[in-house]
Amino acid sequence: MNTQEILVYLTVAVALVFIIRKFFWKKKAKKNCGDDDCGCH
8 A cells, every 4th residue: 555545545534534423423402591492402
């Protein structure tokens, strides 16, 4: 494996991690809105 192939594989891996984090890992709301619906969740 040469340097160019390593760079391509690293770039693909970083892109896949970014896509998985963006679309599949939903962050939970950290704020507690209370009983009223303030629209923060």
